Amino acid sequence: MSTSKTEIKAVKRDLYDMIIGGQSVGGSEGEYFVAYNPATGEPLAKVAKATKADADRAVEAARIAFETGKWKRSPVNKRSRTMNKIASIMRSRFNELVELEILNSGKSLSAAQGQVMQAIEDFEFYAGAIVSHRGAVNPMPGPFMNYTLKEPLGVCAQIIPWNYPMMMAAWKIAPAIAVGCSVILKPASLTPLTAIVMTEICHEAGVPEGVVNIITGDGATVGSYLAEHEGVDKVAFTGETGTGKDIMAKASQTLKRVTLELGGKSPNLVFDDSDIDAAVDGSLFGIFYNTGQSCEARSRLYVQESVYEAFMEKFVEKAKRLVLGNPLDSGTHVGAIISERQLEVIDSYVKSAEAEGATIALGGGRAKVDGFENGHWYLPTIITDVNEDMKVVKEEIFGPVVVVSTFKDEKEAVKLANNTDFGLAAAIWTKDHAKATRVAGMIQAGTIMINSPFSAFPGTPFGGYKQSGFGRELCIETLDLYTETKSVVSYTGSRPLNPFNL
Structure with missing residues (x-):
């Protein structure tokens, strides 16, 4: 680009x-x-x-x-x-x-x-x-x-x-x-x-x-x-x-x-009947927009087992194409981390995931950006092979880091989505309107996005459940x-x- x-x-x-x-x-x-x-x-x-x-x-x-x-x-x-x-x-x-x-x-x-x-x-x-x-x-x-x-x-x-x-x-x-x-x-x-x-x-x-x-x-x-x-x-x-x-x-x-x-630790549910390309694009935006420094960032990505491989192939490939660079350039997708201290916090979470046995599918470290060598930059990071007890799954990272897991069916998807102390936002990807409505009603979150990554517009209520x-x-x-x-x-x-x- x-x-x-x-x-x-x-x-x-x-x-x-x-x-x-x-x-x-x-x-x-x-x-x-x-x-x-x-x-x-x-x-x-x-x-x-x-x-x-x-x-x-x-x-x-x-x-x-x-x-x-x-x-x-x-x-x-x-x-x-x-x-x-x-x-x-x-x-x-x-x-x-x-x-x-x-x-x-x-x-x-x-x-x-x-x-x-x-x-x-x-x-x-x-x-x-x-x-x-x-x-x-x-x-x-x-x-x-x-x-x-x-x-x-x-x-x-x-x-x-x-x-x-x-x-x-x-x-x-x-x-x-x-x-x-x-x-x-x-x-x-x-x-x-x-x-x-x-x-x-x-x-x-x-x-x-x-x-x-x-x-x-x-x-x-x-x-x-x-x-x-x-x-x-x-x-x-x-x-x-x-x-x-x-x-x-x-x-x-x-x-x-x-x-x-x-805070938030918002789930992003991708069902097997979704438009996979749209779900990939929306999921990329949901976590890497604003460099992941968003309270409602969709940082827990759950993909139905039957489409997991197909989804992840496209998701990782497109994440590799995200541009880190001069924030004033129109082609830059991912900006800088707010401070060195926050960068170290993000990196400590990623290292804890590795120590607990997770796989870093992409990124996982500081980024080098030409002309901005003294700035605070972190690679868009995708972590797989996680479980619900891991620190990166339970706690808010506030950076460009997403953890990815699978689910078998609608019941498990809802259970995983609600398995958090937070309840700020959630996203659902499916072509089945009845399913989307049903799942939205069961998720404990203040904002539910269906087939869209956008969470806040003037006139739409924004706020959270639980903590x-x-x-x-x-x-x-x-x-x-x-x-x-x-x-x-x-x-x-x-x-x-x-x-x-x-």
């Missing part, structure tokens, strides 16, 4: 500060940390390092903005117009945002383009969704009327991961501000740059000062602190399951609302997670009520 480098002007700068109360500010202790380019391993920019004092400042700014009510009491149509303006500005700067996302995350051009576009569409979706998000009038016996109001929850701390920096920022910010909440966004320390720029765009579009704040720094320090902060009404977290449990425990001390989108978390994002129902429902009961009779007959 030929490649051509896309010429785009970057929004990159050397220094990025936080934004608190509408103002660009450094950390209270004047410290900065370095954000790196994963593809090259080189420093990219300096970013302000927040302290607990900065978190306090951000909560205060958000609280003032919420309590004064300029945003939450603004007409819905005005909020909707502002949301659309955010999207419009992002569209006008699309290429800049894509390049910055690539530089800070190491992801491929096609992946970054798709994710930045979805971030834009998230704001557009919620600009429309908020117009019809309202309470209801409920029937009551006698001369009474009941109606409900949807009121913004308050100040929301939002903590996002490094694998989808701009898209996750949009998933969090858009529904929260659509209903009138104020937010403090805490992006991952590895990838804060596009989230900072998105916050700047929110202000450029007319979001009042203090409604969207962003603090950058160590999650174990400021992220954890926000989870227990008395001035925060809700925590929305996307990330690793263990961290999610810790956040939930801290938030419970003040009975904060919590939304958690956590993959709770709450749904990306959909109309998300608005309810950022609102309180107030019930108002009104007496409409002509005579005063006298319940005690006094």
